[in-house]
Amino acid sequence: MLNKKLVAAAIALTITGIWNINNVQAGETLKAPAGTITIEGKKPVAFDHQIHLKLGVTCGQCHHDAKHQPRSAEAIGAMAKADELQCASCHNDKFAKAELRERKDIFHARCKECHATGVNGKKGPTACAACHGKSKKAVEGC
Numbered sequence: 001m002l003n004k005k006l007v008a009a010a011i012a013l014t015i016t017g018i019w020n021i022n023n024v025q026a027g028e029t030l031k032a033p034a035g036t037i038t039i040e041g042k043k044p045v046a047f048d049h050q051i052h053l054k055l056g057v058t059c060g061q062c063h064h065d066a067k068h069q070p071r072s073a074e075a076i077g078a079m080a081k082a083d084e085l086q087c088a089s090c091h092n093d094k095f096a097k098a099e100l101r102e103r104k105d106i107f108h109a110r111c112k113e114c115h116a117t118g119v120n121g122k123k124g125p126t127a128c129a130a131c132h133g134k135s136k137k138a139v140e141g142c
Contacts, residue, residue: 032059041104043132056120062110066090 032049039045060070063085076085083089087106095101100109111131115124125131 039103039107043128045107045131046133055122057114061114061119 032053034050036046036048039047058070059073059076063071063076065071065075071085079085087103091100091103091106093101100106111124112126115126118124
């Protein structure tokens with residue numbers, strides 16, 4: 001009787017472990033939208049995660065934790081809610097640096113810095129119209 005309970009417990013733990021591993025792996029690819037998203041604002045921006053990932057941009061280059069440490073794809077995949085990735089979850093009217101409380105200011109600081117310094121030898125556009133274009137062609141040109 002005890003052996004059956006141990007076997008059942010071992011099977012349950014194995015299944016749970018496999019589910020958790022698969023959940024994280026699925027979260028890594030499912031969390032990053034497959035298509036172009038629109039970052040709303042006065043002048044919206046079309047943004048494509050997949051293009052940036054193909055260029056070698058890591059999740060942690062944009063998404064960081066409260067201590068400003070880069071979040072790994074695994075950590076993001078393990079999150080219960082994607083809302084935790086939203087800048088405003090920390091960057092709000094109580095954020096220490098007043099210049100990084102607004103979404104526009106956060107994106108301009110992070111995106112422009114990365115586009116100017118580049119990733120793997122490739123720099124991105126820094127002109128306003130390149131990101132604030134009327135179609136996703138501006139993003140595809142990165």
